[in-house]
Amino acid sequence: MEATNNTNTVDDTVDRIRSGAHSAVDKVANATSQAAEVLGQKGEQLKNVEQQFLEDCRGYIDKNPATSLGIAVGAGFLLSRLLSGR
Numbered sequence: 001m002e003a004t005n006n007t008n009t010v011d012d013t014v015d016r017i018r019s020g021a022h023s024a025v026d027k028v029a030n031a032t033s034q035a036a037e038v039l040g041q042k043g044e045q046l047k048n049v050e051q052q053f054l055e056d057c058r059g060y061i062d063k064n065p066a067t068s069l070g071i072a073v074g075a076g077f078l079l080s081r082l083l084s085g086r
Helices: 002-063 065-084
Strands: none
Touching: 002 065
8 A cells, every 4th residue: 555655646646857958948949939020020120221221322423423432432441551550
């Protein structure tokens, strides 16, 4: 009779552990799913911001070609000085 009680206690303990493990896995899966959804939305927002930035840059270059050329030359000069190591 005592062996049966011990077996039932072990079975109950195993069932509780199994249930807890399933619950933990479900919580992690839910959190991961939510994180993936948020990252997808943020990625889409970043893509839209990038496209808007490129359109703005193109518009500025079309309206101010001489200024844009001067900025490009200045930036190139500064980069070459920084990267040359002198």
